Amino acid sequence: MEKTQNNRAWLLVIPVLVLVAFSAVIPLMTVVNYAFNDTFGNNDFFWAGLEWFDEMIHSERLHGALGRQAMFSAIILAIEVPLGIFVALNMPKKGFWASFCLVLMALPLLIPFNVVGTIWQIFGRVDIGLLGRTLAGLGVDYNYTNDPIDAWATVIVMDVWHWTSLVALLCYAGLQSIPQAYYQAAKIDQASRWAVFRYIELPKMQGVLLIAVLLRFMDSFMIYTEPFVVTGGGPGNSTTFLSIDLVKMAVGQFDLGPAAAFSLMYFLVILLVSWVFYTVMTNMDKEAK
Amino acid sequence: MRIKSSAIVMALYLLFLLIPIYWLVNMSFKTNAEITGAFTLFPADFTLRNYTVILTDPSWYMGYVNSIIYVVMNTAISISVALPAAYAFSRYSFMGDKHLFFWLLTNRMAPPAVFALPFFQLYSSVGLFDTHIAVALAHCLFNVPLAVWILEGFMRGVPKEIDETAYIDGYSFPRFFVKIFMPLIASGIGVAAFFCFMFSWVELLLSRTLTSVNAKPIAATMTRTVSASGMDWGVLAAAGVLTIVPGALVIWFVRNYIAKGFALGRV
Known part of the structure; x- marks a missing residue:
């Protein structure tokens, strides 16, 4: 749509601006303040320059958390995106069963994060959980509180359980927007199932897929509550992701300076990746016109 | 067969x-x-003992009441500020609009963990700590951008000629907006409200940090089940089931729009 040039539109944006400035800019400035200053208490601050950033960039602990975080996000995307597409392709197209599937699939998305953690914590326990019991019964040596691999597997399966539906719902919406004529044309051309997917469905899903990847990347990169409830970041540090580490540092140990420097770098990483996504997305919007 | x-x-x-x-x-x-x-x-x-425990003890069921209060407040605030802004973004181009839009999006990406401590200090210093409005405002951080995005997507689908015709017919902007435009995007408003509800309902880190007693959300109350006598698994499970119920109820109303909402109105 052609938009009218009108700078008075700013007036309509002002409420949002004020609200978000209060709830985002002021706190962010506090973080910036801590990141560059040091204190011995009593609200006396003195300039520390880039000291904290220097410390954090060379910290083994941060590297470890960042590495685990990147690996977690990569694994999550690699599983959830193909699985989500696959599920969307198999969903009923319309009628009662379509609504039925939609509602059931959206269910995990509406469960508070810590309850998701609790569900899986219980589900995986060897003494009282269905999953833990079944695996033990099958002779698998499974214990997510002691074994790092089991802990990782639990956290990943939990996230797949929690969020694959999101990808599937998005792809489903994309598939619904394909006119029936496209499929008929493909049928006349005797296109294979794969060809239909590759040349009709996939291009049509491109837009929603990008949003799905963006949302999943962002949310998995700042995941906190679910793994915290299930494993508490352990065993050892094996499932300590960036947010868990950050909260430990800021609220647990009250190391404000390093935590603030850590926060800023963390935020910048997310911002950078998201900016790339956003640019690609808006360019696609333009091409579509 | x-x-x-x-x-x-x-x-x-x-x-x-x-x-x-x-x-x-x-x-x-x-x-x-x-x-x-x-x-x-x-x-x-x-x-039914586990449910009786929860529904008869105020320190338990007030958790649900608190959660619902701040979630509803947050939804109301987010939608009312997001509506005019989304209209501006969908209809006009103005100085810095693209940058502003991206800046809003970045707030959706901000890790709550980064904001937990500053929020705590900010709301403590203005005397809002442990109130419902504090949590409602804090959740605006990610819900307002989301609402703007979803509503903007829905508003794009409404032809601009409708606006112009209304102005020619002598409607003032506020009257046009409430009487004509809002009914047209009613489903969009419903979906945006649903998403604000959802993300405010499931969030724990900020709501836990900003409350201690009076506005404590149910999700934080659940940690109580760990006591000296060991875990009270039954009550924990019952509390978990009860947190799923409100979500399951609202899904039914928006089932046909869920996917479009997740796609930020861009399908």
Whole structure:
């Protein structure tokens, strides 16, 4: 749509601006303040320059958390995106069963994060959980509180359980927007199932897929509550992701300076990746016109 | 009879989604002795004790009341400020609009962990700590951008000629907006409200940090079940089941729009 040039539109944006400035800019400035200053208490601050950033960039602990975080996000995307597409392709197209599937699939998305953690914590326990019991019964040596691999597997399966539906719902919406004529044309051309997917469905899903990847990347990169409830970041540090580490540092140990420097770098990483996504997305919007 | 392969795939996937929930529901009807002692697929000693504990103790059920209060407040605030802004973004181009839009998006990406401590200090210093409005405002951080995005997507679908005709007919902007435009995007408003509700309902880190007693959300109350006498698994499971119920209820109303909402109105 052609938009009218009108700078008075700013007036309509002002409420949002004020609200978000209060709830985002002021706190962010506090973080910036801590990141560059040091204190011995009593609200006396003195300039520390880039000291904290220097410390954090060379910290083994941060590297470890960042590495685990990147690996977690990569694994999550690699599983959830193909699985989500696959599920969307198999969903009923319309009628009662379509609504039925939609509602059931959206269910995990509406469960508070810590309850998701609790569900899986219980589900995986060897003494009282269905999953833990079944695996033990099958002779698998499974214990997510002691074994790092089991802990990782639990956290990943939990996230797949929690969020694959999101990808599937998005792809489903994309598939619904394909006119029936496209499929008929493909049928006349005797296109294979794969060809239909590759040349009709996939291009049509491109837009929603990008949003799905963006949302999943962002949310998995700042995941906190679910793994915290299930494993508490352990065993050892094996499932300590960036947010868990950050909260430990800021609220647990009250190391404000390093935590603030850590926060800023963390935020910048997310911002950078998201900016790339956003640019690609808006360019696609333009091409579509 | 031939069963379609897609039905099998869906059945397996839904089974995968439902089994952990089934186990939680199953546990919530058991006594603690049965949970830890025996391994049963259905409650042998069916009991409602766990639910009675929650629904008769104010420190438990007030958690639900608190959660609902701040979630509703947040939804109302987010939608009312997002509506005019989304209209501006969908209809006009103005100085810095693209940058502003991206800046809003970045707030959706901000890790709550980064904001937990500054929020705590900010709301403590203005005397809002442990109030519902503090949590409602804090959740605006990610809900307002989301609402703007979703509403903007829906508003794009409304032809601009409608606006112009209304102005020619002598409607003032506020009257046009409330009387004509809002009914046109009613489903969009519903979806945006649903998403604000959802993300405010599931968030824990900020709501826990900003409250201690008076506005404590149910999700934080749940940690109480760990006591000296060990875990009260039954009550924990019952509390979990009760947090799923409101979500399950609202999904039904927006089932046909969920996917469009997640796509930020861009399908």
